[in-house]
Amino acid sequence: MFNFKKYAALLALLPVATLWTQAANAETLKTRNFNVTITRNCPEGYVTCNNVTYFGKDLKTGRSIRLTGKTIHTTGADGDTPSQFLGYDFRNNQYLYRVTAGGTLLIYQGKKLILQEKGTFTN
Numbered sequence: 001m002f003n004f005k006k007y008a009a010l011l012a013l014l015p016v017a018t019l020w021t022q023a024a025n026a027e028t029l030k031t032r033n034f035n036v037t038i039t040r041n042c043p044e045g046y047v048t049c050n051n052v053t054y055f056g057k058d059l060k061t062g063r064s065i066r067l068t069g070k071t072i073h074t075t076g077a078d079g080d081t082p083s084q085f086l087g088y089d090f091r092n093n094q095y096l097y098r099v100t101a102g103g104t105l106l107i108y109q110g111k112k113l114i115l116q117e118k119g120t121f122t123n
Contacts, residue, residue: 031105031119033059038088038099040071047082048073054090054097067092 025040036056042049054067069090073082087100098106107115 026123028122029099029103029105029119030122031117033117034105034119035059036099036105036119047071052088052090054088054099056097065092067097069097072098 025042025044027038029036029038034056036054039053039055040046040049041051041053048071050070052069052071054069055064056067057064067090069088072086072089074084074086075081076083085101087098087102090097090099094110096106096108098108100106103119103121105115105117105119106113
């Protein structure tokens with residue numbers, strides 16, 4: 001027999017589980033001048049992800065920016081299979097925001113590096 005109360009309780013917990021899963025896929029890079037929160041919006045277990053959110057806050061001015069980007073990797077011997085994780089790329093018109101796996105925030109205007117700050121990741 002269908003137990004409506006049991007399933008209603010499980011459905012009520014679904015948004016909480018979804019938020020918890022997204023929070024588990026988030027990490028924050030803290031540099032001298034910026035806090036950058038990166039959230040992978042792909043299911044756990046995916047090696048590559050083309051739906052990554054960047055939320056950066058300038059600690060001096062308080063200004064913030066939200067971008068969508070992707071993971072970046074080296075490729076295997078076949079030239080196609082993703083291999084070593086390198087970090088994340090996010091584009092904003094002529095600007096490229098890159099967060100490396102080693103905890104460096106790089107911002108390029110075209111091909112010119114205009115900002116480089118080393119930081120530490122926290123969860």
